Amino acid sequence: MIDHEPMRDQLVSFALGELSDVERVAVSAHVSACDRCRAELTRLEKLLACAGRRKDLSADEPQYESARAGLLAVVGGLARPKRSARAKAIWRDVMEKRLVRLAVAAVIVLALLLIVQQLGGPVRGTGLAWGDVRDAFLGQHWAHLKYDNGAEQWYNLQTGDLYLRDWDGRCVAVDHARNIRQIYDSILGQHISENRPVIYKDDVIPPWEPKTAWESVIGPWEQMAEHGGAGDWEVERHPDQVGDAQLIRFDCYLNDAAGRRLLIRQIWADPKTRLPLTVWERLQLADREKQKRESVTGTFDFPETGPASLYDLGVSRDLPVVKYYDKAPVPSVEKIMEAARAALERFPRRYRVVVWDNTRESEIDVIWRDGGQIRSDRYFNLTGERYAPYHLSLPANAQDVWRWTQTQPPISTYLLDGEREYTRHYVHPVFPDSRNEARVMRSQGTDLLPSSSKPMEEQWPYANHSPAGFEVIRDAPEEWSGYIGLRVNSADIRREYYIDPEHDFLCVRWIWWKQRAGQWEKEREYEYSGFTRLAQGQWYAAKRILVTYPDPERGTSRGGANWNIHVELLEEGDFPPDTFNGDKLLEGAKVETY
Amino acid sequence: MSDGRFEELVDVHGRNVLNVALRILGDADLARDVYQEVFLAIWRRWHQYDGSLNWGAYLYRVTVRKALELARARRPVPASPDDSEPPSAGAEPDMGLRVGELQQKLTAALARLPKRQADVFVLSRIEGLDHAAIAAILGCSRNSVRVCLHRAVKQLAREMSDYLG
Numbered sequence: 001m002i003d004h005e006p007m008r009d010q011l012v013s014f015a016l017g018e019l020s021d022v023e024r025v026a027v028s029a030h031v032s033a034c035d036r037c038r039a040e041l042t043r044l045e046k047l048l049a050c051a052g053r054r055k056d057l058s059a060d061e062p063q064y065e066s067a068r069a070g071l072l073a074v075v076g077g078l079a080r081p082k083r084s085a086r087a088k089a090i091w092r093d094v095m096e097k098r099l100v101r102l103a104v105a106a107v108i109v110l111a112l113l114l115i116v117q118q119l120g121g122p123v124r125g126t127g128l129a130w131g132d133v134r135d136a137f138l139g140q141h142w143a144h145l146k147y148d149n150g151a152e153q154w155y156n157l158q159t160g161d162l163y164l165r166d167w168d169g170r171c172v173a174v175d176h177a178r179n180i181r182q183i184y185d186s187i188l189g190q191h192i193s194e195n196r197p198v199i200y201k202d203d204v205i206p207p208w209e210p211k212t213a214w215e216s217v218i219g220p221w222e223q224m225a226e227h228g229g230a231g232d233w234e235v236e237r238h239p240d241q242v243g244d245a246q247l248i249r250f251d252c253y254l255n256d257a258a259g260r261r262l263l264i265r266q267i268w269a270d271p272k273t274r275l276p277l278t279v280w281e282r283l284q285l286a287d288r289e290k291q292k293r294e295s296v297t298g299t300f301d302f303p304e305t306g307p308a309s310l311y312d313l314g315v316s317r318d319l320p321v322v323k324y325y326d327k328a329p330v331p332s333v334e335k336i337m338e339a340a341r342a343a344l345e346r347f348p349r350r351y352r353v354v355v356w357d358n359t360r361e362s363e364i365d366v367i368w369r370d371g372g373q374i375r376s377d378r379y380f381n382l383t384g385e386r387y388a389p390y391h392l393s394l395p396a397n398a399q400d401v402w403r404w405t406q407t408q409p410p411i412s413t414y415l416l417d418g419e420r421e422y423t424r425h426y427v428h429p430v431f432p433d434s435r436n437e438a439r440v441m442r443s444q445g446t447d448l449l450p451s452s453s454k455p456m457e458e459q460w461p462y463a464n465h466s467p468a469g470f471e472v473i474r475d476a477p478e479e480w481s482g483y484i485g486l487r488v489n490s491a492d493i494r495r496e497y498y499i500d501p502e503h504d505f506l507c508v509r510w511i512w513w514k515q516r517a518g519q520w521e522k523e524r525e526y527e528y529s530g531f532t533r534l535a536q537g538q539w540y541a542a543k544r545i546l547v548t549y550p551d552p553e554r555g556t557s558r559g560g561a562n563w564n565i566h567v568e569l570l571e572e573g574d575f576p577p578d579t580f581n582g583d584k585l586l587e588g589a590k591v592e593t594y
Numbered sequence: 595m596s597d598g599r600f601e602e603l604v605d606v607h608g609r610n611v612l613n614v615a616l617r618i619l620g621d622a623d624l625a626r627d628v629y630q631e632v633f634l635a636i637w638r639r640w641h642q643y644d645g646s647l648n649w650g651a652y653l654y655r656v657t658v659r660k661a662l663e664l665a666r667a668r669r670p671v672p673a674s675p676d677d678s679e680p681p682s683a684g685a686e687p688d689m690g691l692r693v694g695e696l697q698q699k700l701t702a703a704l705a706r707l708p709k710r711q712a713d714v715f716v717l718s719r720i721e722g723l724d725h726a727a728i729a730a731i732l733g734c735s736r737n738s739v740r741v742c743l744h745r746a747v748k749q750l751a752r753e754m755s756d757y758l759g
Contacts, residue, residue: 044757047700053698058609059609074630287646
């Protein structure tokens with residue numbers, strides 16, 4: 001008699017598809033001849049088929065959304081769990097949540113001045129003037145922390161952006177201005193997840209106040225040392241003599257669940273240079289086991305540049321980006337204009353801009369701006385053999401254009417020095433009618449400079465209008481999804497503005513319509529593109545195109561223009577002498593004042 | 595870990611948690627209870643987790659366990675006509691009821707299996723994972739997975755023999 005128990009194992013293997021071809025043939029042969037085993041195999045196959053049918057079961061989207069909403073509602077009603085005591089999380093929380101925000105710049109400077117005095121006068125000790133110290137730390141762009149386990153963190157002091165690359169390859173990038181956080185974590189899957197780290201009231205992201213490394217890194221610890229720790233942490237501040245240097249050390253203690261007081265983090269800073277130097281962190285159990293070490297040490301440095309995206313941290317560009325947030329609701333017209341004005345207000349006021357057309361020889365403007373003082377010098381790029389000395393080969397980059405203008409006589413200069421407006425024309429060797437003439441007008445509050453003198457303002461053409469009459473476009477074509485549309489009608493003229501809320505509310509398209517015989521027809525449109533980010537985080541459109549459409553009433557045909565725009569941020573001493581000197585500009589010119 | 599990561603965790607793994615629970619229990623309401631219980635337990639201990647955890651594996655493990663716990667605690671209910679599976683084409687007239695009943699018997703039998711065997715059976719035959727993936731999730735060897743699966747299949751077939759014809 002056959003012992004069926006071993007055969008039963010074979011039948012299970014058969015049903016589970018684990019057998020080789022040879023074994024399958026043998027079992028099949030047996031089953032075809034044995035009723036008992038055939039019945040058993042049938043039962044096994046039915047069982048597995050029954051289980052297998054469940055593979056197709058899945059919750060539909062409403063069921064999932066309902067479960068998710070229910071869960072998050074319950075979680076929202078619970079007390080927030082205490083923060084992790086994990087030392088590295090302290091940094092992350094400080095950076096990501098910005099628990100402690102220092103006040104406006106004036107208050108910061110005052111507070112720092114007081115601290116400097118309390119610390120025994122680093123200014124006196126070093127022989128540096130206070131202004132030198134202040135200038136030195138206000139010029140910092142990045143704080144970079146490199147741990148001895150390979151983890152690195154970069155913090156953009158000018159923009160509030162944060163980049164992390166952990167020892168295990170997890171990468172995080174936080175874009176403050178766009179309120180976007182991207183995470184690559186192989187544990188969460190082979191994709192980049194993107195979410196909004198902060199929920200702002202009315203979805204308006206507050207502008208970032210540039211900070212010094214001290215304010216960003218040491219500030220929170222100073223606050224906790226002075227005003228008490230957060231949760232289970234306590235922070236103590238001690239002077240610490242390290243070699244010849246008199247440093248400050250902050251010790252962070254965790255009051256753990258067993259009632260012990262554990263030193264989990266230390267940070268050293270130099271009050272003379274106003275810079276953080278080193279951190280020491282005790283690792284948590286899981287990290288200790290994985291990394292086979294008790295603690296890590298990190299060292300700060302302050303580079304001029306840092307990463308610009310998650311990809312710069314080594315994350316593959318091929319990974320899909322999965323967005324875990326809904327498109328922001330469209331704010332009201334008032335809010336949109338407010339945000340645009342705020343962006344315009346944030347835009348630096350000390351720069352040199354070069355504006356040129358790379359598609360054809362035409363005028364080239366070099367614009368200087370320092371606060372309320374603006375100067376625009378216009379040059380002509382000429383074609384033709386006899387004008388070779390005045391020709392610039394196209395296409396050219398901004399640096400080439402700038403260098404070329406330094407070899408050329410200008411055609412004209414517009415200057416606003418804060419009190420007066422000047423228009424100066426020069427004798428140009430090529431133009432026989434050109435004269436040395438100038439006109440001076442007292443500024444009347446609203447300057448009369450040509451719009452080309454203010455290419456930055458041109459990027460928000462809707463910002464300074466009254467919201468009255470504007471409406472949000474609800475029926476925008478598909479190509480404008482992701483942008484906000486604004487429309488304003490007056491008689492037979494209509495203007496539409498498409499705005500990119502993720503790039504400082506810059507206008508991406510500005511369309512002028514005219515009503516002819518009851519039909520709306522495009523009259524002209526501006527397209528803004530090539531969004532470029534300045535070191536301080538603001539965006540500008542490096543390319544602007546104008547298309548004008550044929551107008552039968554005026555008999556005009558299709559035309560247009562192209563502008564390339566390059567912004568170079570400047571410091572106070574970067575302007576050439578007499579850039580904004582009106583009297584100097586008038587020298588040698590016949591001057592009209594009325 | 596920040597709170598934002600919790601929500602992200604829910605978004606990344608939530609569907610799978612809900613679906614695993616649904617496939618084990620065959621009941622959307624119960625699956626939702628499991629989903630909520632799993633994530634609330636994580637939320638309550640959120641500060642204890644660190645970056646070293648493999649969330650996908652961990653959630654598989656706890657979801658299967660929670661769902662089976664619920665199945666064990668649940669009193670058997672008679673099969674109802676609105677059970678989740680429609681009868682297949684060409685089935686006998688009473689097959690709709692019969693299939694639903696069979697599924698319930700499977701859930702009940704799974705709940706009576708030793709935990710490790712139940713985990714392995716669910717992950718292998720309902721979730722369709724291979725032995726290596728199951729071994730990684732459960733923290734055991736592939737051979738152990740194979741042995742557990744064999745035992746589970748034999749035990750389930752024995753328990754359900756009256757219904758398997």
